[in-house]
Amino acid sequence: MALHPPRAILFDLDGTLADTAPDLAAAINQLRIVRGLVPAPYELLRPAASAGARGMIEAAFGLKPGDDDYEELRIGFLDNYASALAVKSHLFDGITTLLDALRDNDVPWGIVTNKAARFTDPLVPQIGLQDASCVISGDTTQHPKPHPAPLHEAARRLALAPQDCWYVGDDLRDIQAGQAAGMSTIAAAWGYCGNV
Structure with a gap:
């Protein structure tokens, strides 16, 4: 055509x-670190960036909307991202x-x-x-x-x-x-x- x-x-x-994946990855990895987890590899997180909070939480924690802790993670992720959305x-x-x-x-x-x-x-x-x-x-x-x-x-x-x-x-x-x-x-x- x-x-x-x-x-x-x-x-x-x-x-x-x-x-924008570097800043999205940093925001989700802050949540992993606070919870005593090692940062998720960037190569795992980058493909999830297009799906926003839902994709990043699923990639980093294996959780989907409706799962326990999902909403708390979503709020934390969005707050982290809002405070540093144009660093990298x-x-x-x-x-x-x-x-x-x-x-x-x-x-x-x-x-x-x-x-x-x-x-x-x-x-x-x-x-x-x-x-x-x-x-x-x-x-x-x-x-x-x-x-x-x-x-x-x-x-x-x-x-x-x-x-x-x-x-x-x-x-x-x-x-x-x-x-x-x-x-x-x-x-x-x-x-x-x-x-x-």
């Missing part, structure tokens, strides 16, 4: 624009060049993430993404991805039809959301779930 030129490009945040997080290689090229060609770009605004809002400027034309967080709309609502909201804010936008993400839920929204969708194989 040939892609038509986009009037805007929307990106997932974690695992697509930015490598950085843009992936080539992203700055890509965003500069979009700007130079008058193609607006935005961020559509499932990360809550509590984390997205301070993180975006700290890692150099403050020029986004729109930022849609996981709690901006009633439904997060893979529902198309966040992508539709981004297109609305850009005053564009969804089919005029491309969406780039690293997780299956990104591909599903982009397709459900009627956008041309591109898998970011450099991200956490490169097998989408």
Whole structure:
């Protein structure tokens, strides 16, 4: 299928624009250390970064929502992350060049993430993404991805039809959301779930 030129490009945040896994891993490993456990290997935690607290807790502790101690761990993890969310997080290689090229060609770009605004809002400027034309967080709309609502909201804010936008993400839920929204969708194989 040939892609038509986009009037805007929307990106997932974690695992697509930015490598936030180091700070997510540090936040979950703080919980392991407090509980007398050795830190979990980064190689185990990195693939779970795209799934947020749920994925990190499952990777580091083997617990799922509803399990004993899960909610306590979730709160602790989110508190740890909020206090140090841009220590080692950085843009992936080539992203700055890509965003500069979009700007130079008058193609607006935005961020559509499932990360809550509590984390997205301070993180975006700290890692150099403050020029986004729109930022849609996981709690901006009633439904997060893979529902198309966040992508539709981004297109609305850009005053564009969804089919005029491309969406780039690293997780299956990104591909599903982009397709459900009627956008041309591109898998970011450099991200956490490169097998989408």
